[in-house]
Amino acid sequence: MTEGELVSFNCRGCASADVVPVVNLGEQPCADLFPPAETSGPDPRWPLALWLCRACTLVQLGPVEAQIAEEPLAVESATSRAHAEASVKEILRDYPELLGGVVFEFGSPHGGSWLDHLSAAGSRLAGVGEQADLVIDVHGIVHEPQYGESLKLRADRLAPGGLLVMEFHHLLPLFVGNQFDTIRHGHWAYVSLRALRNLAAHHGLTVESVRQVEMYGGSLMVMLRHTEDAQPDPSVDVVLDDEDAAGIADEVQLGSLQEAAWHAAGALHAELIRHKVAGRTVLGYGAPSKAPVLLDLSKVTTDLLPFTVDLSPRKHGRRIPGGSMVPIRPIDELKAARPDVVLVLTWDIADEIVAQLEADGGWGATYLVPLPEPHERA
Structure with missing residues (x-):
């Protein structure tokens, strides 16, 4: 990073x-x-670094704008669909005044839309420019390069007395769980509750309540209102205290994630070497957006992971980008190969994956979860 980048960012x-x-x-x-499997590369690369704003405490990607826009190829998981349905039921139970109200959703490439469930419950979709009683952003805003401007759009959509619900992957479990593979191009912000609270205040919003949810390895569902309507509850201070105890607004503490990432990457490489030396076959499950960073830092190539599989047919015949060159194939090929070890690359839905592969009794495979350190799933 040059001095010029530091000045201009x-x-x-x-x-x-x-x-x-x-x-x-x-x-x-x-x-x-995800390039076609037959392409030899090299694939384009850009710097991947986290920066901390000392003013608002937002953790974010650095000044890298040149990227290739790619249509999402993933299939939404059953875990995500079930979470959307359950979330709508909980919100309407806890905020019954929203029943039959006007709703607006800022979409996400990850799916997880609430709209069908809200419509079934009697909600009406907001018209063009219309403010809404319930505004939803479920893992959407982090895909917007300018977080502050995007937050203002959400505030502007919120009707007086309305509720803004934002769900996002939480910086705290990313840090304490060494989830370095969730750092990726296209996810511009890595958000703590403190940072969101600080930025929300710039747009007349106040955090009223917080729920911790398991999605994507640990997320927050945050309820915000216009400041004049907000009545914060104790859940807000609980999360803020946890964040402060972990030091995730401290640049020195955050910097320790880099060493932890390299250590875990080296441990995964060593674990796969150990299995290979012992004559055990290792294949992967999943081709998520987190896999390129994980496999690249771990120096895992087809010599250690001959292929991975994915539920999305649109990824079949392609490969993981970067140095790994690991091809992506249909799930039936994993079942046919019956590997000794399955490396779960979509580790955040490991329960769903294991249940899927063990539905017919399985074949006695060991399931290896890569983070925070490589370990066998109990």
């Missing part, structure tokens, strides 16, 4: 120039670019 949340690099994962391939 302003915070994506509050526009402050007081941003500092804290984690550098080197040059990495684009997470959603």
